[in-house]
Amino acid sequence: MIRLTNDYLTVLINPFGAELTSVKSSDTEYIWTADKQYWGRHAPILFPIVGRLKDNQYQYQGETYQMTQHGFARDNEFQVDSQTDDQVTLSLTQNSETLAKYPFKFKLTVKYELRDHELSVSMTVTNIDEKEMIFQLGAHPGFNVPFNPFEGGFDDYHIRFAPQKDYTRVPLKPPYSDPDDTSTVDLRKPVELNHELFNQDAQVFELDGEQVTLLLGNNLSETGVSVHIDNAKYVGVWSPYPKESPFVCIEPWWGLADTINADGNLEHKFATNRLAPQDKFTGKYEVTFF
Template sequence: MATTISNSKITATINSNGAELISLKDNKTGKEYMWNGNPDFWAKHSPILFPIVGTLKNNSYLYNNEEYHLSRHGFARDNVFEIIYQKDNEVVFSLKSNNETLQHYPFQFELQIKYAISENDLHITYSVFNENDFQMPFSIGGHPAFALDKNFENYALEFETDETLEYYPLENDLLSNQSLKIHLEEKTLPLTYSLFENDALVLKKLNSNSILLKENNLPVLNFSFKDFPNFGIWTKINAPFICLEPWIGYADTIDANGNILEKEGIQVLEPKKNDTFTFTISIL
């Protein structure tokens, strides 16, 4: 089921399956900013990654000496969320642990996803609730894909700060121990498909808290993500979209020992506590 929120300037549509953002439009021009999900390239639009981000070594992990299995990016994107609050410019979705999730992730949780529009901004907030009497490890992230109308090379990413991007190439979907560096040109990364020949650019650390997507040097949208320390940038070769992915956590390293509490980048939420993380898409 699709749910729409809007104001006088922008309209967002969210699918209850995965609480996935499937459309973001400028009301004046009718321009669509989200990727259309063409399965010839990638059938998703903006999946939510929880309770892991990326791939686990052997698609499994250990907790209290028990082995559990989770597929890449976790199960939230494949579950139907319930709407628990809605008004014209705001909606909140909820996913709670159930018998199926507990087989793969032995924790009682609630995951709330809030979409709220103000002016030209769409604020997306993830709230994770630990309903247990013990600590709960988790990762969470976004995976929004933005449609590119022109040739891919017409686009560039302008970072908030002039920094060197250090990324970790993937080996069988796991992070290698060797990093590579990209030196920005006046804070800018020109987009070329060659950047993604080995899948995503996985950034364990990023000084910038926002990225500007530009088309022929003109701003298209601003993406801000100060609550997220890790980041991914991805597309498929020859696909007309770019994914800007704010993460808390990332795939296992090739030498990961499998213990979820020792997983690099994992978050640990204390009993009966919750935490909240927000990123914002601003239409320019």
């Protein structure tokens, strides 16, 4: 386990999946504990897809490939490229197993940098192939709700959006996206958390690459987190249903699950990104803990 520290926070990162597993101040654990009765992960990295493929498969250049939800990065060991007391860079490149699922040569680099009360996370995809690369990317950090046992229950928490305005919501017809049935949601007021909110899976909002901050907290204490998203197309807010799970995920996404009418062709896939050979793409977010 990789440990980053400064005067305010201690951060643990698992090279398996390059997954953030803990962020602690003196008396608070902010990151979900991965209790398997609810959800056995902390903050997986989603690559090269976000969400689920129709029938867990797709076609590319006449071949059919199998891939399960959220891709394979979260289930691969990353190499540690560099490390200091307050930052670490890890990377994953293609191997025989990934090429059987995803026929592209790539390098996925994940950098964690601790600055005072803030953890910066950047995920860079490099196309090291000789052909254009089609991919999606996402983060999936889970936060304990409540942060501490004496700070209320799940229904006492809310998420505030900044800027406060109308956002487009993309519904899920679990487990697929339905971008033809979007609605407008007024997020000038907080999203009050309750488990029924997730009875159709995640709440997904279009960000269109704008800088947006989501603040998770309550009115009973000053403990909370703010997630500043630099350039994502979407953000997902999720907690398992119908389990009454004591955590919520705030997920910057550069992609979405297949649509309900997807034809399975990767080149037609909804909400993808494309990289020319040798080009790079970086998705970034920062979390402030208070």
